[in-house]
Amino acid sequence: MSSDTDIAVLGVGMHPWGKWGRNFVEYGIVAARGAIADAGLSWADIDFCSGADTMRNGYPGYVSGATFAQALGWSGARVASSYAACASGVTALETARMRILAGKCDVALVVGADTTPKGFLAPNAGDRPDDPDWLRFRLLGATNPTYFAFYARRRMDVWGATAEDFARVKVKNARHGLTNPFARYRKEVTFEDVMASPVVSDPLRLLDICATSDGAAAVVISSMDYARRHGRPDAVRVAGVSTVTPSFPNAIIEMPDFSTDSAVAVPVPELGFKDSIAAAAYEEAGLGPEDLDLAEVYDLSTALELDWYEHLGLCKAGEAEKLLADGATTHGGSCVVNPSGGLACFGEAVPAQAIAQVCEVTWHLRGQAGDRQVEGARAGMTINQGLFGHGSSVVLIR
Amino acid sequence: MAKTRVPAVEGWFTMGAEPALVGNRCAACGTVFFPRAEMFCRNPRCDSDSFDDVELSRTGTVWSYATNHYEPPQPYMAPDPFEPYTVAAVELEAERMVVLGMVDGDSTSMAVGRRVELVLATLFEDDEHEYVVWKWRPAE
Structure with a gap:
C-alpha cells in the first residue's frame, strides 16, 4: 500500500x-x-x-x-x-x-x-436565546451525556446490550492505559467499580463517561x-483523512440539536454519518476494516465505543458486545481498540484529542508503544466526530 | 395574584388547550424543520427560501430517552433541591423526524417505542411569571 x-x-x-x-x-x-x-x-x-x-x-x-x-x-x-x-x-x-x-x-x-x-462542558456564558447550544441547556437540560445516554439506551433496547457490557469497555480501556505515561488515569478499574459508580445520565454511570482534561x-x-x-x-x-459532513437527511439525533433532519422529502441515505466518516477514510487509504491492527476511537462514553466498532466495520450492527466479550478489541485480538486507554484514561482535551490519537497510532506502527505495544502493527485508524457535523478520521500505515 | 404563563422560548409552540410545536415546511420540497428553518431550505437539492409555518404532530413514539441525576450547568434553571429529570427523543411519524423534549409526569414508564403526547409544563418560575415549555407525556 x-x-x-x-x-x-x-x-x-x-x-x-x-x-x-x-x-x-x-x-x-x-x-x-x-x-x-x-x-x-x-x-x-x-x-x-x-x-x-x-x-x-x-x-x-x-x-x-x-x-x-x-x-x-x-x-x-x-x-x-x-x-x-x-x-x-x-x-x-x-x-x-x-x-x-x-x-x-x-x-x-x-x-x-x-x-x-x-x-460538565457548559455553553459559553451570557443570555443567548438564538444559540441552539445555549437553548438545549435552557429548555431541555440536555447535557452532553444526555445524548450519549440516548445512544446507549438504543443499544440496550435494540440489541439487548446491558450496563455490564458498557462496564467491560471501561475495564478494558483502564487496563490498556495502565502504563501510558501521557494518560491522566492510570489505575485498574474493576467491573464492580463501574457498577458502583453513581448514575449520571441513565443508563450511563460516572465511570462510563469520560472526564474533561x-x-x-x-x-x-x-x-x-x-x-x-x-x-x-x-x-x-x-494514507487517508476524512473530514466529511453528514449527508441529508441525518436521521440520528446529534448533539446539540433539538431534532433530526426530516426525511419527508429525501430518503435517509444508506450510510449514516458515523459510517460515512469511516468509509471516506477507508476510500482515501485504499484499505478496509480487515486491514486494521489497531484503532483509536472516541469513547466519550463506554457505549459509544461499541457504536464505533460497528461504524468502523469491525463487526455488523448489534455485534459489538460480542466482539468485546470475545477479546477481539484488546491485546491478542484482531483489532486492538484504544490501546492508549482512550478517553477513559485521558479525559477529553478537545483540540488535542484527535492529534493525540494520531500520536498513539504512530507509536504502535513504529513499535515504540512500550508495554502497550500492539505486536506487528502495520495499519491503524483514528476516528471521532466533532459537534455540529465534523467528521474526523485518519488512516496511518507503515 | 396568579402568575402569568409565558413561553420559555418565543414562537416555538402554541399555548392553547391542544398545544403543538411550531416548525415550518419548505414550500418547494416539503421538508419540515423544527426549530424553523430561518433562511434557506437545508435539503441540498432544493434552493427554496420560502416556508410555511406548520404545527407538528402532537403524538409520537419514543426513539430513546435518558434520565439525568446530576444538576446541569446554567442556563438550565434547576429547582432547589435539584430533581432528576428525563429527556426523550421522540419520532414523529408524519414528519419523519425525531424531536427532543423533557418528559412530563411518570418517567418510570418510559420505554423505547412508548407512545407519548405533547403537553405544556412549567420549566421555571420567577416572582411574576411561570415559564412553560413543551414536554412529552406517556399517552394511554
Whole structure:
C-alpha cells in the first residue's frame, strides 16, 4: 500500500493529560517541541504551523496557530488556525496535509492544546436565546451525556446490550492505559467499580463517561520526498483523512440539536454519518476494516465505543458486545481498540484529542508503544466526530 | 395574584388547550424543520427560501430517552433541591423526524417505542411569571 498522496509523520509529541490548571500555550509548546525533536528537526525548519483552536481560553485560543508560532518564536512560517470542535485536530492536520500535497510546503507542525474547567462542558456564558447550544441547556437540560445516554439506551433496547457490557469497555480501556505515561488515569478499574459508580445520565454511570482534561498533542508531518531526503523513507505515513459532513437527511439525533433532519422529502441515505466518516477514510487509504491492527476511537462514553466498532466495520450492527466479550478489541485480538486507554484514561482535551490519537497510532506502527505495544502493527485508524457535523478520521500505515 | 404563563422560548409552540410545536415546511420540497428553518431550505437539492409555518404532530413514539441525576450547568434553571429529570427523543411519524423534549409526569414508564403526547409544563418560575415549555407525556 503506497500512494503518491501519502505524507510522512516525522515526529509526534504530547504533554501529559491532567487537570494542571496552567496556560494551554505551555502544554502546546511542550508537545510541539517534543514532536519537533522526535522528527530530528528544529523549529526553524518548519514551513507551516497549523493550530487546533480552543474556545475556552480567550483570543489566544481562537488564533492558536499564531499563538503557538509566536511562543516558539516568530520565524516567518505560514500559519492557520482551525476550529471544528472535537474534530479540530484533524481539521488542522488536513489543512497542513493539503498544503504539503499541493507542493507548497515541505514540513509542517500541527498542535492542539486545551485547559478545561471542571464538570460538565457548559455553553459559553451570557443570555443567548438564538444559540441552539445555549437553548438545549435552557429548555431541555440536555447535557452532553444526555445524548450519549440516548445512544446507549438504543443499544440496550435494540440489541439487548446491558450496563455490564458498557462496564467491560471501561475495564478494558483502564487496563490498556495502565502504563501510558501521557494518560491522566492510570489505575485498574474493576467491573464492580463501574457498577458502583453513581448514575449520571441513565443508563450511563460516572465511570462510563469520560472526564474533561488539560493536555496537548502535536505532530510534524512532511512530504515523502522530504522524509526520504532526511533519512526517513520508512516513516509512518498518513494514507487517508476524512473530514466529511453528514449527508441529508441525518436521521440520528446529534448533539446539540433539538431534532433530526426530516426525511419527508429525501430518503435517509444508506450510510449514516458515523459510517460515512469511516468509509471516506477507508476510500482515501485504499484499505478496509480487515486491514486494521489497531484503532483509536472516541469513547466519550463506554457505549459509544461499541457504536464505533460497528461504524468502523469491525463487526455488523448489534455485534459489538460480542466482539468485546470475545477479546477481539484488546491485546491478542484482531483489532486492538484504544490501546492508549482512550478517553477513559485521558479525559477529553478537545483540540488535542484527535492529534493525540494520531500520536498513539504512530507509536504502535513504529513499535515504540512500550508495554502497550500492539505486536506487528502495520495499519491503524483514528476516528471521532466533532459537534455540529465534523467528521474526523485518519488512516496511518507503515 | 396568579402568575402569568409565558413561553420559555418565543414562537416555538402554541399555548392553547391542544398545544403543538411550531416548525415550518419548505414550500418547494416539503421538508419540515423544527426549530424553523430561518433562511434557506437545508435539503441540498432544493434552493427554496420560502416556508410555511406548520404545527407538528402532537403524538409520537419514543426513539430513546435518558434520565439525568446530576444538576446541569446554567442556563438550565434547576429547582432547589435539584430533581432528576428525563429527556426523550421522540419520532414523529408524519414528519419523519425525531424531536427532543423533557418528559412530563411518570418517567418510570418510559420505554423505547412508548407512545407519548405533547403537553405544556412549567420549566421555571420567577416572582411574576411561570415559564412553560413543551414536554412529552406517556399517552394511554
